[in-house]
Amino acid sequence: MSTATLAEVAETYRHPESLGNFLRDRNPITLLVALVSLAVVAAAVPGLITPFAVCAVFVLLAFAGGVGPAYTATYLKLWAVVGFILFLLRALLLDGEHVYFTFGNLQVTAEGVYEGLRFAAVVMAICGAVTLFFALVTMRRLMLALEMRGVSPRASYVLLASFQSMTDLGATAKVVLDAQKARGIETEGGLITRAKAFFPVLAPVFLSAMTATEERAIALDARAFNSPAAHSHLVQLPRTATWEWLAAGLFAAVATACVMGRFLGWL
Amino acid sequence: MASNGYFARLLRGYGRLTIFMIPIGIAINFVGGQIALLLKLPVYLDSIGTILVGATCGSLPGALVGLLSNAINSITSPQTFAYGILSVIFGLLAGWFGRMGWFRSFWLSLLSAIPFALVGGVLGALITIWVFGGLAGDGTGIVIGTLVALGMDLTTANFAAQMPMDILDKVPTVLIVYAIIRGIPKRLFVKLPLGYVYLGKPAPKLAPATAPATTEQQAGPRS
Amino acid sequence: MALASLRDVRFTYAYSDRPALDGITLEIESGMVHGIVGLNASGKTTLCSLIRGIVPHFHKGELEGSVEILGRDLLEWDPAELSRTIGCVFDNPFTQISGIRETVFEEIALGLENLGTPRAEMIERVERVVEQLGIEALVRKNPNGLSGGQRQKVAFASIIAMDADVIVIDEPTSQLDPDATDAVFGIIADLKAQGKSIVLVEHKIDLLAEYADRLTVLRAGRIVTTGAARDVLTSDELIAAEVPVPEVTELSRRLDAIGRPFVRTPITSAEAAAAVSARIQEASNAH
Numbered sequence: 001m002s003t004a005t006l007a008e009v010a011e012t013y014r015h016p017e018s019l020g021n022f023l024r025d026r027n028p029i030t031l032l033v034a035l036v037s038l039a040v041v042a043a044a045v046p047g048l049i050t051p052f053a054v055c056a057v058f059v060l061l062a063f064a065g066g067v068g069p070a071y072t073a074t075y076l077k078l079w080a081v082v083g084f085i086l087f088l089l090r091a092l093l094l095d096g097e098h099v100y101f102t103f104g105n106l107q108v109t110a111e112g113v114y115e116g117l118r119f120a121a122v123v124m125a126i127c128g129a130v131t132l133f134f135a136l137v138t139m140r141r142l143m144l145a146l147e148m149r150g151v152s153p154r155a156s157y158v159l160l161a162s163f164q165s166m167t168d169l170g171a172t173a174k175v176v177l178d179a180q181k182a183r184g185i186e187t188e189g190g191l192i193t194r195a196k197a198f199f200p201v202l203a204p205v206f207l208s209a210m211t212a213t214e215e216r217a218i219a220l221d222a223r224a225f226n227s228p229a230a231h232s233h234l235v236q237l238p239r240t241a242t243w244e245w246l247a248a249g250l251f252a253a254v255a256t257a258c259v260m261g262r263f264l265g266w267l
Numbered sequence: 268m269a270s271n272g273y274f275a276r277l278l279r280g281y282g283r284l285t286i287f288m289i290p291i292g293i294a295i296n297f298v299g300g301q302i303a304l305l306l307k308l309p310v311y312l313d314s315i316g317t318i319l320v321g322a323t324c325g326s327l328p329g330a331l332v333g334l335l336s337n338a339i340n341s342i343t344s345p346q347t348f349a350y351g352i353l354s355v356i357f358g359l360l361a362g363w364f365g366r367m368g369w370f371r372s373f374w375l376s377l378l379s380a381i382p383f384a385l386v387g388g389v390l391g392a393l394i395t396i397w398v399f400g401g402l403a404g405d406g407t408g409i410v411i412g413t414l415v416a417l418g419m420d421l422t423t424a425n426f427a428a429q430m431p432m433d434i435l436d437k438v439p440t441v442l443i444v445y446a447i448i449r450g451i452p453k454r455l456f457v458k459l460p461l462g463y464v465y466l467g468k469p470a471p472k473l474a475p476a477t478a479p480a481t482t483e484q485q486a487g488p489r490s
Numbered sequence: 491m492a493l494a495s496l497r498d499v500r501f502t503y504a505y506s507d508r509p510a511l512d513g514i515t516l517e518i519e520s521g522m523v524h525g526i527v528g529l530n531a532s533g534k535t536t537l538c539s540l541i542r543g544i545v546p547h548f549h550k551g552e553l554e555g556s557v558e559i560l561g562r563d564l565l566e567w568d569p570a571e572l573s574r575t576i577g578c579v580f581d582n583p584f585t586q587i588s589g590i591r592e593t594v595f596e597e598i599a600l601g602l603e604n605l606g607t608p609r610a611e612m613i614e615r616v617e618r619v620v621e622q623l624g625i626e627a628l629v630r631k632n633p634n635g636l637s638g639g640q641r642q643k644v645a646f647a648s649i650i651a652m653d654a655d656v657i658v659i660d661e662p663t664s665q666l667d668p669d670a671t672d673a674v675f676g677i678i679a680d681l682k683a684q685g686k687s688i689v690l691v692e693h694k695i696d697l698l699a700e701y702a703d704r705l706t707v708l709r710a711g712r713i714v715t716t717g718a719a720r721d722v723l724t725s726d727e728l729i730a731a732e733v734p735v736p737e738v739t740e741l742s743r744r745l746d747a748i749g750r751p752f753v754r755t756p757i758t759s760a761e762a763a764a765a766v767s768a769r770i771q772e773a774s775n776a777h
């Protein structure tokens with residue numbers, strides 16, 4: 001990495017930025033359309049098979065995108081903490097005709113189990129689409145794609161700067177918290193003690209983050225942030241082929257058909 | 268032109284510092300929540316930034332902070348997106364209370380915790396009922412499940428679980444917002460859309476969207 | 491045409507009880523390095539802000555007197571155009587990194603992107619300033635993880651890359667080591683050779699003596715003295731303003747005091763070396 005010369009680094013910017021993976025090199029917007037369409041299909045088509053199949057497709061896509069293991073781990077955790085509880089609460093609490101068994105006030109019915117599975121799978125399909133999208137696409141590439149489609153660089157600034165501010169402010173807050181500890185201010189112990197530590201740590205950190213916006217505004221203005229000229233872009237995304245837009249359109253059309261089918265009673 | 272979209276115009280009209288305040292507000296929401304977790308406090312404290320930006324920059328920037336914080340949260344836990352409307356309302360309300368000068372007074376700031384908690388508690392419970400059928404998969408969901416198992420009906424259980432939680436959360440939130448606003452120097456207030464409230468000045472004559480004439484100028488001729 | 495022409499300027503920040511600048515009458519010529527010195531809070535940054543239009547457009551306050559920038563009244567300038575015409579490097583390296591770019595290369599290119607510079611030209615210009623500043627090792631790094639000094643170099647490079655005709659630089663070397671400081675001043679000399687005008691706030695008086703053509707000394711918002719760098723550095727007002735004098739000038743003053751003055755007071759070490767060797771020559775000739 002450090003061996004790359006300036007000329008080599010400069011050269012990389014002369015070409016579209018490829019991540020070396022078919023799926024991850026797609027235009028973030030077409031990818032988003034495709035994934036959202038899949039989630040919509042999962043929600044629109046009744047029954048258990050579709051939502052579960054969509055969830056499985058997401059895992060397969062993650063592997064195709066080269067983020068399989070990490071994504072599977074995240075997704076399973078999401079299933080465990082959200083999906084499972086959604087299922088369990090419904091399975092235990094919803095009334096129905098076909099009672100499997102009862103204990104105390106609780107009654108596990110076939111209807112409850114079905115509703116639980118269905119609801120959990122639909123919610124998880126929606127969650128899966130979102131998490132997969134952000135596993136495949138970085139915020140930077142997404143904003144770049146949006147800017148190319150006419151989104152304001154200011155909108156881009158707000159989002160990208162938010163992530164950086166979260167990192168910076170979080171780091172500062174932890175430094176201050178540790179400094180407080182070192183100065184003997186209690187950050188452990190009873191609830192009141194811990195609650196009392198919250199104010200002196202955070203109020204000054206948040207305040208100075210707010211006052212620093214003044215200098216930030218001036219510094220960015222010096223970088224022509226307020227320039228009325230049309231902006232250009234250093235980093236280029238791979239060209240979006242026509243088939244890619246068509247494919248995205250197809251996904252969207254199928255999703256729309258499923259929704260219409262649901263409401264018009266075809267499905 | 269691309270950079271002349273609605274969003275750009277909104278931010279420009281709202282004063283040049285607002286666009287830089289929004290990321291800070293979002294970061295404050297997250298770090299507040301993180302530190303609350305770190306100190307093992309039983310509250311979220313994740314709407315400090317929304318209310319702070321609402322109170323100093325106005326309703327729309329506040330709502331935007333709420334919405335974006337929620338959207339960013341949804342990247343890792345997508346089910347929270349259903350509650351996005353809550354954060355938006357917190358921002359809108361904060362702007363409104365800010366304009367009325369509530370955050371200039373300790374007692375009125377404290378009082379504002381009630382409407383915030385009401386929105387959070389009642390609307391939060393309603394969303395849980397509408398979107399998740401009364402059973403969302405989070406910590407409160409388990410409390411609700413327990414209450415139902417003990418014989419309470421689902422709707423009552425939702426309200427019973429949400430309301431106390433929200434009061435407990437919003438009281439320290441508005442207090443820290445009040446403390447921060449007390450510390451903001453005059454030179455910063457001058458550049459914030461609702462700064463006039465805290466400087467004890469009358470509202471600018473023009474509507475906020477066009478008020479800061481020099482701001483408009485600074486941004487360059489774009490019409 | 492003068493870069494800036496100020497007449498009887500007084501500026502008081504909103505909600506401040508004391509003017510930050512008062513009775514300022516100053517002509518800053520184009521094509522020169524104009525140094526500004528003074529103690530803390532003497533108004534150096536405020537003066538830079540005024541030339542750049544940040545005062546009174548961004549920092550509000552009461553401005554009296556007349557300010558002309560490149561022959562046009564400050565208040566008639568379109569602020570976006572003014573910020574394009576006058577590049578500006580500030581003293582705090584931590585607020586000058588945009589926070590929205592992931593490599594130093596991209597960070598330096600940001601200003602050019604905002605100006606709509608075509609990609610090929612953008613890459614070339616970034617390469618050039620990176621070489622000038624010798625920060626090749628940083629180009630792939632994340633700018634948000636750099637040290638204060640590294641950030642200061644990146645911030646400087648980012649503004650230089652934008653190639654404005656006038657550059658206002660507020661304490662560019664406060665966090666830099668001697669080598670990096672020399673690199674920055676080398677670039678300032680290059681910029682001047684290219685015909686650019688530079689306004690430079692700097693505490694290192696020895697460097698100003700070497701590079702500045704003109705100097706203005708501020709104290710509590712007022713001008714103590716202004717003029718050719720040599721005249722200012724050898725004047726008594728500099729001492730009155732509690733600004734340190736270059737070491738070699740100080741030496742010459744001491745020699746003056748004991749009745750053995752140099753023919754011409756040196757202000758840089760090169761001049762001092764010449765003067766001293768002339769004196770040695772003189773002495774050996776006398777024997």
Ligand SMILES: Nc1ncnc2c1ncn2[C@@H]1O[C@H](COP(=O)(O)OP(=O)(O)OP(=O)(O)O)[C@@H](O)[C@H]1O
Binds near residue numbers: 503504528534536537
């Ligand atoms: N934005 C501002 N609002 C109000 N007062 C300000 C502002 N900026 C500076 N001042 C005040 O104006 C005076 C001059 O400050 P200035 O920053 O111009 O000094 P300086 O010579 O640059 O100091 P330093 O060497 O510390 O950078 C100081 O009293 C300062 O407190």
Ligand SMILES: [Mg+2]
Binds near residue numbers: 581
């Ligand atoms: Mg200064």
